[in-house]
Amino acid sequence: MTSYEILLLLDPEQAEARQDDIVARTRDLVEKNGGTWQSHDAWGRRRLAYPIAHKEEGVYHLVVFDAEAETLTEVSRVLKIEDAVLRHIATRHIAGSRTSAPRDDAAAVPVAVDAPPSEAAVSETSEPEYAAPEEEAAPEEQPAEAEEE
Numbered sequence: 743m744t745s746y747e748i749l750l751l752l753d754p755e756q757a758e759a760r761q762d763d764i765v766a767r768t769r770d771l772v773e774k775n776g777g778t779w780q781s782h783d784a785w786g787r788r789r790l791a792y793p794i795a796h797k798e799e800g801v802y803h804l805v806v807f808d809a810e811a812e813t814l815t816e817v818s819r820v821l822k823i824e825d826a827v828l829r830h831i832a833t834r835h836i837a838g839s840r841t842s843a844p845r846d847d848a849a850a851v852p853v854a855v856d857a858p859p860s861e862a863a864v865s866e867t868s869e870p871e872y873a874a875p876e877e878e879a880a881p882e883e884q885p886a887e888a889e890e891e
Contacts, residue, residue, distance in 0.1 A: 743777065743808045745835035748817065750803040751794070751828045754787055760826055765803055771817050777809030780835075785843040794828045802843075806835050 748768070752761050769779050785802035794800065809817075814832055821830045835841075 743810060744814075745780070745806065745808050745837065746814050746832055747804060747806045747835040747841065748821075748830055748832045750805070750821070750830050751800040752803065753795070753826045753828055754797060754799045754801050756801075756826045761801060761803070764821075764824060764826060765805065767820070768805060768817055769807075771820060772807045772809050772813060775809060775813040775816065777807050777813050780806040780808065781841060782806075783841055783843065797828065800828055804841055804843075806841055 750764070750768075752764065765782055769782075772779055781804075783804045785804060787799055787801050790798060790800050818830070818832055821827050
């Protein structure tokens with residue numbers, strides 16, 4: 743058996759009970775075909791980068807399960823038929839990978855882009871990481887007396 747994960751993008755206009763029914767149906771298909779259900783993580787409603795079926799938002803669910811390839815094919819077939827599923831993608835699950843919503847990762851790591859270092863952080867003894875190359879001095883002209891000799 744192989745571990746798979748499916749990211750579901752569901753229609754936000756559908757009732758929550760309908761969305762839960764889609765996830766439950768997916769779980770039933772996996773378990774009826776001899777697979778084992780590992781987890782379900784509801785990521786919630788998010789704004790889409792571009793409209794899909796005239797929808798500006800979608801509801802994401804990530805499901806992880808162990809199954810045979812034929813089971814994955816059947817689950818994908820059923821999800822393609824379902825009107826409430828805007829998109830889905832099935833991939834192999836990498837053991838030890840995180841399956842939490844991206845918002846958790848973004849909140850945990852503050853990112854300071856192009857922030858200038860504070861004066862307190864830079865000491866007088868520290869050298870800068872990058873030093874601009876010094877300009878070459880123009881060659882000095884020889885005095886006119888030296889040329890005559």
